[in-house]
Amino acid sequence: MDSRPKTRQVAVLVETDDSWGCSVIRGIADYSQNHGHWNLLLDPQDHDQRSALPDLWNGDGVIARFGNRLQVDQVRKRKVPIVNVDTLFEGLPGVCDVITDxxxxxxxxxxxxxxxxxxxxxxxxxxxxxxxxxxxxxxxxxxxxxxxxxxxxxxxxxxxxxxxxxxxxxxxxxxxxxxxxxxxxxxxxxxxxxxxxxxxxxxxxxxxxxxxxxxxxxxxxxxxxxxxxxxxxxLAGRRIGYEAAAALDRMMNGERPPTQPIKIPPHGxxxxxxxDILAIDDDTVVRALRFIQQRAFQDIVVKDILHEVPVSRRSLEIQFRRYLGRSPAEEIRRVRLDKGRELLARTDMSIGEIASACGFANGTRFGVAFRKRFGKTPLAYRKQLTRS
CATH class of the missing domain: 3.40.50.2300 (Response regulator)
Known part of the structure; x- marks a missing residue:
């Protein structure tokens, strides 16, 4: 008797004509390769080049970005588990939504x-x-x-x-x-x-x-x-794909779809x-912000800004609070951490390398600041992006 797990047939009705669709499919493939034992039918189309299931397809589940009501009705007639990855047809009965927040x-x-x-x-x-x-x-x-x-x-x-x-x-x-x-x-x-x-x-x-x-x-x-x-x-397209595949797997194993959508936050x-402009009518603040944007990753402090913008520290603090609602030191930290979050999402650099690239003395200081700002460690944030 063949003891190998069944290869499930999963249709992916997600267009491949943009970066988001390709990244969603990559996330689905990540899950399939690690957990699913699936055969993926990618972006099937009808004679009018519209995304549609073939009449003879007899599969186990569907992941779709629904584009119209006809497509929704066609897929739901198959009586298989369905995961939707876009908000255009969010909230369909019996369908799991894994969508951008x-x-x-x-x-x-x-x-x-x-x-x-x-x-x-x-x-x-x-x-x-x-x-x-x-x-x-x-x-x-x-x-x-x-x-x-x-x-x-x-x-x-x-x-x-x-x-x-x-x-x-x-x-x-x-x-x-x-x-x-x-x-x-x-x-x-x-x-x-x-x-x-x-x-x-x-x-x-x-x-x-x-x-x-x-x-x-x-x-x-x-x-x-x-x-x-x-x-x-x-957008976190790859994570949406991964989480959509994980949800579909649970549904194909008999679980009911969740009653609430699974919302995935964007990367940044x-x-x-x-x-690339500063719509602020205070030249001092504009100059200071430009300096921060250009030099934030070189271990600068507020004193360095004051060498570039010859005003008192107190005056600079007041103007930053007025226009931005935060201090110059907080702005330096914000720029560094936003860059760190982007590098975590879009590169394979180590935490130490990212810390150095963002102007932190070491990975520990970067980690403490990152957790304080975003509520999780850099490693936890990176793991969350793909969950693979």
Whole structure:
């Protein structure tokens, strides 16, 4: 009798045409290789090139980024365990949701822009079937809870209406020209961020001097070929894939799907040129912040800032508290720790190497500061990212 574990057949309805989809699939593969003994059917498509299960597929489970109601109905008819990895169709009965924490995404975006001194905000998300309105709601509500105004792009047409490129440009240009400046705009994703940057260029609007742009997700190609290169929120796609596979495995073994979504926080913000500006009208603070950004990883202290910016320490403290809500020393530590978190997520550097790269004397001091800021050790944070 064959005692080898059964090779399960798992369909993955996640597009491979962007960095996020590829990283989700990588996370699923990580789990499958270590735990699942699965045969993965990747991104099957119908004759119209839409993501769809083949009629003859007879598998054990599905992990999907649902894009429309027809796809949802088709998959649910198969009566197999299903895990959803996007918020567009969140909360379907009997389906497990493993999704990005949109509240944390909004928090990262807002504070990245707020730390650059912006007091005017907008959200850009043309009507589209590819994303949920929830992404924008979280950001808009956070801005308004902070006592600030957030403008929205409302072009006056519904999802599904097709507009020509020139008409889209006219509508977006009108909206951009109606906004006060300097303005920080959070876009729903990298594709829309790149579109906005292109329209700004053609309309003679300077990015980031007049309008700063931050994308709600990271597509490496879209962000890097954008003019200027596009800052973006780095989602934990690989961890979403891993946790989705782990949840599906439990469901295929007979467990019921959880009643609440499993929310995965993003890694952080990847800062590029599209937000490389300080919208602060105090030259002393701007100079000090520029110095911190350039030298934070060289073991500087507040005294070094005072050599660059000839004001009293007390005056500098007051101005930092006024504009940023923290002291110069706290800003140095914040910049270092944010860099450390990015390196933990995006590299295989050791803790000691990361500590040195971020301006800490050793790994122990980095670990203590990291745990105080983020509530976990650097190793625990890195382990959380993939859980593999």
């Amino acid at each position: 949109d509240s944390e995404r909004a928090h990262l975006a807002f504070h990245h822009l707020r730390d650059r001194g912006f007091e005017k905000f907008a959200y850009f998300a043309p009507p589209n079937h590819r994303y949920s309105v929830k992404r924008g709601e979280e950001f808009i509500q956070l801005v308004r809870r902070s006592g600030l105004e957030c403008h929205e792009y409302k072009p006056g047409y519904r999802v599904g209406r097709k507009l020509g490129w020139e008409e889209q440009q006219r509508r977006v240009s009108r909206w951009l020209n109606s906004l006060p400046r300097p303005m920080a705009i959070f876009t729903v994703d990298a594709q829309r961020g790149r579109q906005l940057a292109e329209i700004c260029y053609m309309a003679g609007i300077r990015v980031p001097d007049q309008i700063a742009i931050l994308a709600g997700d990271t597509d490496d190609l879209m962000c890097e070929v954008c003019t200027p290169p596009l800052s973006s929120v780095a 913000v990847i800062s590029r040129q599209s937000t």
